Amino acid sequence: MRNTAKITTLESKFPLMAMEDGFLISKEADITACFKVTLPEIFTAASDEYIIIHSAWQKAVMTLPEYCIVHKQDWFISEKYKPEMDKEDASFLHRSYQQHFNERPFLNHHCYLFITQSSKERMRRQSNFSSLCKGVLIPKEKMNRESAYRFAEAVAQFERIMNDSGFVMLTRMNEEEVLGTEDKKGLLSEYLTLSTVNTGTLEDLCLGAEEMRIGNKRLCLHTLSDTDDLPSKVGPASVYDKLSTDRSDCMLSFASPVGLLLSCDHMYNQYLFIDNSEENLRKFERSAKNMHSLSRYSRANQINKEWIERYLNEAHSFSLTSIRAHFNVMAWSDEPAELKQIKNDVGSALALMECKPRHNTVDTATLYWAGIPGNAGDFPSEESFYTFIEPALCFFTAETNYQDSPSPFGIKMSDRLTGKPVHLDISDLPMKRGIITNRNKFILGPSGSGKSFLTNHMVRQYWEQGTHVLLVDTGNSYQGLCELIKGKTKGKDGIYFTYTEENPIAFNPFYTDDRVFDIEKKESIKTLILTLWKRDDEPPTRAEEVALSNAVNLYIEFLKKDTSHQPCFNGFYQFVSEEYSKILEEKRVREKDFDLANFLNVLEPYYKGGEYDYLLNSDKQLDLLSKRFIVFEIDAIKDHRILFPVVTIIIMEVFINKMRRLKGIRKMILIEEAWKAIAREGMAEYLKYLVKTVRKFFGEMVIVTQEVDDIIHSPIVKESIINNSDCKILLDQRKYMNRFDEIQSMLGLTDKQRGEILSINQNNDPRRLYKEVWIGLGGTHSAVYATEVGLECYLAYTTEEAEKHEVMQLASELGGDVEGAIKRIAAEKKSSG
Structure with missing residues (x-):
């Protein structure tokens, strides 16, 4: 029985022949250069950049x-986030974070550019001359x-101009990327299946008049092919109202x-057809004359004559190039009901561009066929309209979705549009590319804006990647995270220092695991003792400095000889009162040069039996050099005249020791609001020294503050910290809206960065719990991200007193198991909805 169905093979109709020397060759002798296009991330470009x-x-x-076709093709494919669960030794919080985003839907964007050299005859053909309608394809x-x-x-010149712009990057596609391999689909296979999933199977194409279908995907097509629509x-950019304020504008491309x-x-397909401009204008001149002669018979002819004359006047007045253009949005779905909603959504999107939505049901098949990479020569000419290059280019999309940093190191933040996790390197890669010259960070955000939440999230990921983290806090913001790390490492890490009457803060500045006392260690001990001995307004004499230095050095020599002696301040005090006093007598050191009795008397409160004998004589043999997560909680002592200076010196000594001795290991010191107290207590020089030199030792200093006045009125922050922090992080600044000019200055x-910052939290998705944060690098690269985590991470990071108490109370009942407490509370909250 004879088969009468209108079915043919894809092979017989396929318009492309081969790929040679990097160009796609069609059976009609068109040649096409194929490029991948990298665009700026969405919400990061300003009006002048567009x-x-x-x-x-x-x-x-x-x-x-002449007779070239520029075809820009933007793919927007729905995908779901796949969590990174295969990481070895992944922490509990890492797993819960990844699990929170499991199957999170997002729109992935791929942009391609095809430049086709066609012919005059091909570019004049209409839809009934498409290769779909031909039996044999032979070039004329x-x-x-x-x-x-x-x-x-x-x-080549086209590519160079775009790459030199600094905003758009073109990358030439090779044969494997276009045609594919045995193991991986190429771009042509992806287009013919409308899928980037690597199944390797083509599907039937149903090219009907009423419906076009690829496999189970039903297409709907909206076109912009008439000037009336x-x-x-038009312009290169438009204001995005949802993220704009009365003081700032958020800009997106016109076609966003x-x-x-x-x-x-x-x-989204964008076509430009480069005809012979002079020939086009001559044709319009003839048409204008005809319309003029017929204008008395029809008002429509008179209007058309006026339009043509305006077009010719524009072309001749401004030396504009006459071209043809076409734009279409091709959407699809497996579900008929969903397709109806998609049609409405596409129509609404075109209406937002002030275009007239036109649902095309006539040329869907031919427009789809012409959209095959390298087959733009098959485009039906009647679907295009005459315009100039400048207005036509306004219909090009100019932004892409957030991209992962191509760096092994970094932190996870969320795309502010869809919430998908984004790998972001704000330390190493920007340094390598010369965007920043140091890794220091300055964080500003009012109370409640999520500063501590962000810093918890950041330092947790830094620690998991091998960083030594030292935190100076004034509000127990990191207690939950520290306890989790302590539990994970079975007490080997996660050291938390805080002051209570029952368990006062205690150190042993003379203890080291290996009994190595380098010059930095010796100097820190001398500085500590000098701080205890002398007031700020009582500088030591040169003789006193030498005597103290000798005392410290001799005690260290004594420790090296007598390994049975446990180093501590009590031991030093006894050594000075007994052994060193004899040495001073032998040298006949005068009392006015070094008053030993006064020295011992002033330091007696820190010796056994004294008021502060616990402070420098800790019996815990703890060398902080090897500990990777250390928190100093100094809220209880920040106003204490004796304890605070000692603690700050020890904090600085710990970090400087890490800087000097841990070669090739990343270090971070994060100082919350405590920096104000440190700067006030005469420790400003330490801050200045750290912020300027930490970069030389693979380290970074992070300063966190919430008050605008702290920045404006503190010369330390203003001159040293801000100037030496190339990474600036700002949270919701709406509380400071009226004073933001001062902050900006x-x-x-820049004004662009101002607009980005003031857009923070302006259009948050109510279905997700997150807060946005602006990250600026070196004054040139900046973007807004979302800090979103799972419930387990939230319970570890929270600074809400009631929630934190609930976790710690349950952990106490479970024998100190903070992880177990968080799991149980999270499970209860999830089950209760």
Whole structure:
């Protein structure tokens, strides 16, 4: 029985022949250069930057020869986040964080550019001459060697202009990326299946008049192919109202509504057809004369005459190039009901661009076929409209979704549009690329903006990647995280120092695991004893400095000889009163040069039996050099005249010791509001020294503050910390809206960065619990991210007293098992909804 069904094979109709020398060759002798396009991340470009991007496209298009087609194709594919659960020795919080985002839907963006050298005849063909309607594909015009060479030169120049713009990057696609391999689909296979999933199986194509289907995917197509459907005015960028304020504007490209803001599977095709501009204008001149002669018979002819004359006047007045253009949005779905909603969404998106939504049901098949990479020559000419290069380029999308940093080190933040985790390196890669010159960070945010939450999230990930983290806090913000680390390491790490009457803070500045006392260790001991001995307004004499230095050095020599002696302040005090006093007598050191009795009397409160004998005589043999997570909670003693200076010296000594001795290991010191107390107590020089030199030792200093006045009125922060912190992190600044001009001036922020910062938390998704944060690197790179975590991480990071008490109370009942307490509370909260 004879088969009468209208079925043919894809092979017989397929318009492409081969790929040679990096160019796709069609069966009609068109040649096409294929590029991957990298665009700026969404919400990161300012109005003037969109103008630069638009100008770069314009200059690049002007280099192309006649009868070229520029086809920009943007894919927006729905995907689901796959958690990274295969990490060896992953912490409990890492696993819970990844699990929180499991299957989180997001829209992935891929952008391609195809530049095709076609012919005059091909570019005039209509839909009934598409290769879909032909039996045999034979070129009528051949591409000679000279034309091909000129085209290749023009493409190279096009690529260079775009890459030199600094905002758009073109990367030439090779044969494997376009055609695919045995193991991986290429771009052509992806287009013919409308899927980036590597299944390797083609599906049937149903190219009907009423419905077009690829496998189970049903397509709907909206076109912009008539000037009547276009807005009266276009530009490179438009204001995005949802993230704008009365003091700042958030800018997106003009075509952004049909880009990432359209949350469904879709493809946005943008075509520019480079005709012979002079020939086009001559044709319009003839048409204008005809319309003029017929205008008395029809008002429509009169209107058309006026439109044509305006077009010609524009072209001649501004030396504009006449081209044709076309734009279409191709969306699809497996579900008919969902497709109906998608049609409405696409129509609404086009309406936001002030375009007239036109659902095309006639040329869907031919437009889909012309969209095959390298087959733009098959485009039906009746679907295009005449315009100029400048307005046509306004319809190009100019942003992509947030991209992962190509760096092994970094932290996870969330894409502010969809909430997908993004790998972000704000330390190493920016240093390598010269964006920043140091890794220091300055964090500013009012109370309740989520500073401690962000810093918990950051230092947890730093610690998990091998960093030595030292935290100076004034509010128990890191107690939960520290206890978790202590539990994970079975007490070997996660050291928490705090002061209570029952368990006062205690150290042993003379103890080291290996009994190595380098110059930094000796100097810190001398500084500590000098602080205890002399007041701020009582500088030591040169003789006193020498005597103290000798006493410390001799005691250290004594420790090296007598290994049975446990080093501590009591031992030092006894050594000075007994052995060192004899040495002074032998040297006949005068009392006025070094008053030993006065020295011992002043230090007696720190000797056994004294008021502060616990402070420097800890019986815990603890060398903080090897501990990777240390918290000093100094809220209870920040106003104590005796204890606070001693503690701050020990904190600085611990970190400087790590800086000097831990070669090739990352270090971080994070000082919360405590920096104000440290700066007030004469320790400003330590801060200045650290912030300027820590970069030389693979380290970074992080200062966190919440008061604007702290920045403005503190010369230490203003001159040293801000100037030496190339990474600035700001949280919700709406409380400081009326004073933001001062902050902007102080931090040296641009107007673009001001707009980004003031957009924080302006359009948060109510279905997700998160707060946004602005991160700026070196004054040139900046973006807003979301700090979103799972319930387990939230319970570990929270600074809410009631929630923290609940966790610690249950942990106490479980024998100190903070992880077990968090798991149980999280499970109860999830089950209760």
